[in-house]
Amino acid sequence: MIAPDGEPLDVLIVGAGTTGLAAALFAHDYGAHVRIIDRRPDAPRFSRAFLVQPRTLEVLRPHGVIDELLALGDPSPQVHLHLRRRCVPVRPGELRLPNTAFPNFLLVRQADVEAVLRRALRNRGVEVEWESQFTSYRADKGVVCEVTHHGVRRQIAARFLIGCDGSTSTVRATAGISWDGAAYPREILLADVELDGDVQPGIAHIGLHRQGLLFLLPTGEAAQWRVLTAQPPNRTHAPTDRHHLQHLFDRAHLHAHITGIPWSERVRVQHRIASRYRRGPVFLAGDAAHTFSPAGGQGMNTGIQDAAGLGWKLAFAARLPGRSNATLLRSYAAERRPVAQQVLLLTHLLFWAEAGRGPVPSLLRIAFSSAGAPLVPLLLRRRRLLTYAVQLLAQLRRHYRHSPLTVEDARGSTAVAAPAGERIPDEEVTVNGARQQLHHLIATPAIHMLLQRDTSWEVPLIPNGRLRVHRVRSWPGTGTVIVRPDGYIGFRSGSGTQGATEWLTLVGASPTRS
Incomplete structure (x- = not known):
């Protein structure tokens, strides 16, 4: 056109x-x-x-x-969880998710x-x-x-x-x-606020009460602090009503006095x-x-x-x-x-x-605000369960296994444990005689074809603009893995490159011979 x-x-x-x-x-x-x-x-x-x-x-x-x-x-935010009169420090950065260059x-x-x-x-x-x-x-x-x-x-x-x-x-x-x-029967109140009181700066604070959660983040744009909390969709209280917002702070046990609200708005929430x-x-x-x-x-x-x-x-x-x-x-x-x-x-x-209005979520929030302080450290020590939950939130577990672009050849064995359709996990590999992280190797805009050490490939290992081919010497065997530009495995085979050219042709990245 x-x-x-x-x-x-x-x-x-x-x-x-x-x-x-x-x-x-x-x-x-x-x-x-x-x-x-x-x-x-x-x-x-x-x-x-x-x-x-x-x-x-x-x-x-x-x-x-x-x-x-x-x-x-x-890159490693700290959180203070306010549970009635207790303040529980939470350091999500200590978890450090595996198999990624960005663990937090x-x-x-x-x-x-x-x-x-x-x-x-x-x-x-x-x-x-x-x-x-x-x-x-x-x-x-x-x-x-x-x-x-x-x-x-x-x-x-x-x-x-x-x-x-x-x-x-x-x-x-x-x-x-x-x-x-549909729309939720709640709105999100956002406000930049100026505070005076015992709230540690540079840390995210979360207050819990019967009606929901109140988030206080050190990311304000018209003031130092940004407030986020769910509210009923009515205009009884204007977003800039300082007394109403102060009442929310008090209910969430955030010990600070609001001295100014230079900006605020309400946002409709839908699903x-x-x-x-x-x-x-x-x-x-x-x-x-x-x-x-x-x-x-x-x-x-x-x-x-x-x-x-x-x-x-x-x-x-x-x-x-x-x-x-x-x-x-x-x-x-x-x-x-x-x-x-x-x-x-x-x-x-x-x-x-977080913000449900029924009796069940309200009772759950009351129970957690009362008994959550000693439970939080115990939950944080359950690393396997916690890692799974955080990976889910981080969308590291999403996959395209049923995509029309996903091809898995079950023959032979491959060095990459993740099947076709999943994101390729990061690891240390040897390429061109040097050790480096796999995600660093593929951090250029292209389709990346990864050949195991003994895989036969007739096309020279040179980029053609859309395709880069790498021989991974630390991966023994004759397998082939093709990583899409968005980091998902499009093709995986444990027995050579048969089928790889067809996949590359399908997406318009067929290599040129020289």
């Missing part, structure tokens, strides 16, 4: 939040010509998300933004994440086109989109369109995709999933495809991982002729929609325990 500026456009992205920015970055780095538009006049200042998971850091790593993110956030969650503002992604795109020559309102599209060997910019109507043509325009997505509505689910993630050349990602409760910090992370699963596929598909990209395009919804369904169930359960 030809865009009005005369350049061939592969992907048009609507929405410049974290998901849209990540999708633009991923698609660009795999060779797609992209544009990203947003109806807002500029980037929003205030954040609604504050936690980046290890799995999200893994998918961002090949794109050169990790050092900046780590510098802006806290990163506490960082959503606004900072977006600023880092915008800078990365700007360095690649891609600028967000603000005040550009998407209104409609028509399918025509791709899409032709109607966009209004400063009151002027324009057309933008592209091979593919990604709707990353939030829970009220115009792209989703225009595509005729239903939005299944919804789009009935489909694709209609022809139109795709949905992030909050346009799913929206959850904030419990567990899953929303922003799930959106970025949507972008990781979609960006490379559209870039590769744009170079495949005719219908040869059908399987590649079909795989996005087959992989990511089941993940969203699992995340929705998890966040629904967590939000019920």
Whole structure:
């Protein structure tokens, strides 16, 4: 397709939040010509998300933004859990998840994440086109989109369109995709507050009471502290009512006096999933495809991982002729929609325990606030159970075993314990006579083909732009593992490279002989 500026456009992205920015970055780095538009006049200042998971850091790593993110956030946050008159220190960083270069969650503002992604795109020559309102599209060997910019109507043509325009997505509505689910009978109150009292700075505080949890985070943007708590959806108390907020602090046993509230808002909470993630050349990602409760910090992370699963596929598909990209395009919804369904169930359960209004969650919170102080250290010592739960929250256990892009050859033995469809775990390996971490080896934007020590391969071990081939000398045997750009194993065989070329051809990364 030809865009009005005369350049061939592969992907048009609507929405410049974290998901849209990540999708633009991923698609660009795999060779797609992209544009990203947003109806807002500029980037929003205030954040609604504050936690980046290890799995999200893994998918961002090949794109050169990790050092900046780590510098802006806290890679080992501490938490004080306030249970009535007891304050229980919790140090999640001491757990250190195995098999990943990022063993802890990163506490960082959503606004900072977006600023880092915008800078990365700007360095690649891609600028967000603000005040550009998407209104409609028509399918025509791709899409032709109607966009209004400063009151002027324009057309933008592209091979593919990604709707990353939030829970009220115009792209989703225009595509005729239903939005299944409902609103919670609660809202999230967010406020930046100035405090005076006995609250240790630089630490996240969680207060527990009968009606729910109150989070006090050292990530405020208009003041030092940010408050998050669930509230009934009524306007009896304005978000900026200091007496109401002080009452919440007192109930949660946070011994601090609120001296100022320079900013606050209420956010509607929903649990919804789009009935489909694709209609022809139109795709949905992030909050346009799913929206959850904030419990567990899953929303922003799930959106970025949507972008990781979609960006490379559209870039590769744009170079495949005719219908040869059908399987590649079909795989996005087959992989990511089941993940969203699992995340929705998890966040629904967590939000019920955190803010449910019925007698059962209320009694559970009362019991834990009374007896939880001595139980927390005991729970923290159950490392195996705790590691499993944290890996689940960190989305390190999500898999694509049933994806049309997953191929497992059961013959022979492979050096990688994880089957095809799972993320490849990190470990120390020997390549080119040097020891290094596997995740460092594959931290470049490409498909990575890992040959065991004795595997026969006729093509020279040189990159072809989309494929990098590595011989892992510390892996004896004749197996082959192909790692997708998003870090999942697409192909695994214990008996040579038979079938590997077919897989590479399927995704448009077939090696060239020289």
